[in-house]
Amino acid sequence: MTSLESHIPSRSPSLGRRPLSRETVIGWGLILVLVAAAVFAHLAGEPFYVNLASRIAIVALAGVGLNLALGFGGMVSFGHAAFFGIGGYVAGIGAFHAFDQSPLFGLSGLPAGSDLMPVLWLSALLVCGLVAYAIGAISLGTSGVYFIMITLAFAQMIYYFAVSWPTYGGEDGLPIYIRNSLPGLDTNNPLVFFTLCMALLGLALFLTQRWMNARFGAALTMARLNETRLATAGVEPRPIRLAAFVISGMITGVAGALFADLNGFVGPSMLSWHRSGEIMVIVILGGVGRLCGPLAGAILFVMMETLLGGLTEYWQLFLGVVLLAVVLFARGGVMGLLAGRERYA
Amino acid sequence: MTLTLLIEQVLNGIQLGTMLFLMASGLTLVFGVMGLINLAHGSFYMTGAFVTAWVTGLTGSFWVGLLGGVLAAAAVGAVVEWTVIRRLYHRDHLDQVLATFALILIFSEGTRWIFGSSPLWLNVPDSLSGSVTLPGGVEYPLYRLAIIVMGVAIAIGLYLLISRTRLGMRIRAGENDREMIGALGVDISTLYTLVFALGAALAGLAGSTIGALQSVQVGMGEPVLILAFVVIVIGGIGSIKGALIGAVLVGVVDTLGRVLLPGLFKLFMAPSDASGVGAALASMLIYVLMAGILAFKPNGLFAAHD
Numbered sequence: 111m112t113s114l115e116s117h118i119p120s121r122s123p124s125l126g127r128r129p130l131s132r133e134t135v136i137g138w139g140l141i142l143v144l145v146a147a148a149v150f151a152h153l154a155g156e157p158f159y160v161n162l163a164s165r166i167a168i169v170a171l172a173g174v175g176l177n178l179a180l181g182f183g184g185m186v187s188f189g190h191a192a193f194f195g196i197g198g199y200v201a202g203i204g205a206f207h208a209f210d211q212s213p214l215f216g217l218s219g220l221p222a223g224s225d226l227m228p229v230l231w232l233s234a235l236l237v238c239g240l241v242a243y244a245i246g247a248i249s250l251g252t253s254g255v256y257f258i259m260i261t262l263a264f265a266q267m268i269y270y271f272a273v274s275w276p277t278y279g280g281e282d283g284l285p286i287y288i289r290n291s292l293p294g295l296d297t298n299n300p301l302v303f304f305t306l307c308m309a310l311l312g313l314a315l316f317l318t319q320r321w322m323n324a325r326f327g328a329a330l331t332m333a334r335l336n337e338t339r340l341a342t343a344g345v346e347p348r349p350i351r352l353a354a355f356v357i358s359g360m361i362t363g364v365a366g367a368l369f370a371d372l373n374g375f376v377g378p379s380m381l382s383w384h385r386s387g388e389i390m391v392i393v394i395l396g397g398v399g400r401l402c403g404p405l406a407g408a409i410l411f412v413m414m415e416t417l418l419g420g421l422t423e424y425w426q427l428f429l430g431v432v433l434l435a436v437v438l439f440a441r442g443g444v445m446g447l448l449a450g451r452e453r454y455a
Numbered sequence: 456m457t458l459t460l461l462i463e464q465v466l467n468g469i470q471l472g473t474m475l476f477l478m479a480s481g482l483t484l485v486f487g488v489m490g491l492i493n494l495a496h497g498s499f500y501m502t503g504a505f506v507t508a509w510v511t512g513l514t515g516s517f518w519v520g521l522l523g524g525v526l527a528a529a530a531v532g533a534v535v536e537w538t539v540i541r542r543l544y545h546r547d548h549l550d551q552v553l554a555t556f557a558l559i560l561i562f563s564e565g566t567r568w569i570f571g572s573s574p575l576w577l578n579v580p581d582s583l584s585g586s587v588t589l590p591g592g593v594e595y596p597l598y599r600l601a602i603i604v605m606g607v608a609i610a611i612g613l614y615l616l617i618s619r620t621r622l623g624m625r626i627r628a629g630e631n632d633r634e635m636i637g638a639l640g641v642d643i644s645t646l647y648t649l650v651f652a653l654g655a656a657l658a659g660l661a662g663s664t665i666g667a668l669q670s671v672q673v674g675m676g677e678p679v680l681i682l683a684f685v686v687i688v689i690g691g692i693g694s695i696k697g698a699l700i701g702a703v704l705v706g707v708v709d710t711l712g713r714v715l716l717p718g719l720f721k722l723f724m725a726p727s728d729a730s731g732v733g734a735a736l737a738s739m740l741i742y743v744l745m746a747g748i749l750a751f752k753p754n755g756l757f758a759a760h761d
Contacts, residue, residue, distance in 0.1 A: 263684070
């Protein structure tokens with residue numbers, strides 16, 4: 111077992127300013143490349159590629175959420191599509207009721223829907239937080255394979271609920287006819303929308319970095335590495351894990367709300383277990399437990415999806431082969447390759 | 456709701472449970488002996504169904520097709536174990552989940568590549584078509600009844616295999632202490648390949664037999680796989696007995712929920728709402744069951760070990 115002392119102080123802010131690590135430089139590099147690509151595509155009059163950049167940012171945001179639970183907390187959640195989809199449905203249902211000025215869920219006591227992005231984002235945070243709390247409270251009683259399976263089962267439960275609930279489209283999903291708005295900004299402009307996605311991604315990365323450098327992060331890391339030791343130090347592991355799981359679900363939920371707005375559509379496919387697998391794949395491809403790993407993974411994943419998907423309709427076959435190769439031979443993912451194996455196992 | 460209909464639905468539930476047992480017993484064996492969580496188990500189910508449909512189309516005989524499907528699934532299982540899976544035994548569960556998720560992508564797209572996207576069809580063999588009248592006047596399709604009988608036979612066979620044969624003794628020893636049976640001169644790699652191929656063959660058998668009731672298509676293994684996971688989690692991972700009881704429980708609860716819940720809600724709701732809410736809740740029922748069981752018994756009903 112790796113000792114506490116060798117890791118925590120080197121990451122703690124109390125040591126003052128350190129030279130930029132290679133990982134930080136690469137992280138900033140990836141962000142700059144993505145922003146530059148989006149701006150360039152916008153100037154070249156190619157909205158398709160701007161939207162592709164937005165897609166990368168959103169998928170990366172979902173990955174940042176999962177990475178907090180999976181990478182930093184060691185909780186292998188195979189059900190994060192639940193939060194992604196719920197976030198999407200929050201945006202979709204809000205817009206649905208704002209569109210025809212009806213009260214939420216058609217119940218007369220409730221307020222009308224809203225098409226304001228901040229309201230929808232906050233609602234997504236709230237709803238996903240509550241759902242993640244419920245799922246986490248039950249699932250964290252288990253560990254190992256049971257945790258993987260029970261998170262998967264909860265996500266499936268929500269998936270089947272969405273499929274068989276006819277009010278919001280059931281199996282067919284729910285279109286968002288007019289993209290939700292933000293006062294003072296034209297959210298239909300691809301570059302503006304990209305900027306929003308990127309700002310939220312940046313915020314999530316910033317907050318994750320702050321949390322992981324704080325006492326919370328030290329406790330979460332220790333909960334993953336050695337639970338008994340954490341308990342001996344007087345910190346109960348379970349509430350720490352639960353908090354990380356809830357925050358993780360909330361971040362992924364906001365990504366879902368953005369994704370629904372990007373596509374103008376939300377459907378059960380956002381909740382399917384394939385989606386959970388994809389979010390997980392993004393985290394792994396990028397590098398588990400690396401701050402900017404999900405961003406690297408998202409760039410790689412969306413690029414493969416677009417490039418290979420353009421060549422062959424069987425592109426997922428090649429995705430499978432790449433993923434298998436990464437898992438078997440290149441543990442650490444892209445960040446492991448670029449920035450070296452700084453992370454302890 | 457008449458009694459005949461109820462009996463018929465309970466039998467349907469048991470038949471679904473039989474299928475789930477075939478899937479779950481392989482999963483739980485592989486987990487119990489090798490400590491491996493295998494998401495690609497549904498791919499063997501799909502392999503069995505596709506090869507059965509293909510061979511039956513070529514030869515005209517369902518039984519040759521069935522044999523071909525089971526053997527193909529076992530062979531694919533052995534090859535996959537030999538090339539990929541054996542590198543994963545010492546990895547953590549995350550790596551196992553990802554690698555086998557990658558295998559699903561490869562198998563699904565590969566099958567789509569070979570057989571195309573349109574589903575294949577497989578008919579119930581003539582000797583098992585039609586229905587029989589059970590005591591009590593219930594008409595029930597012969598083929599489904601045969602599946603239940605087959606499931607019971609397989610369950611007894613597996614019990615005998617594991618408790619009475621040398622192979623079974625080694626499997627049990629492998630569950631208890633891998634290093635020790637290796638030290639006693641048992642060839643562990645071969646044992647692992649055998650167990651994995653056995654699990655794959657059982658999944659292939661499930662796919663082959665169910666292929667005559669549903670369309671044979673890419674992705675058909677995934678819903679069954681997830682139900683099988685629910686089964687082994689409820690039953691306790693690694694326990695064959697748990698898999699059997701969990702499978703029947705899940706099969707019956709799921710089937711009866713879908714039949715009874717909409718009717719139940721009609722008692723106090725408008726009929727149009729009741730069928731929607733009833734169907735939505737019925738599809739969630741087994742997950743609620745699982746969450747309920749895990750909340751009180753975090754290691755399932757018959758946990759072997761973990």
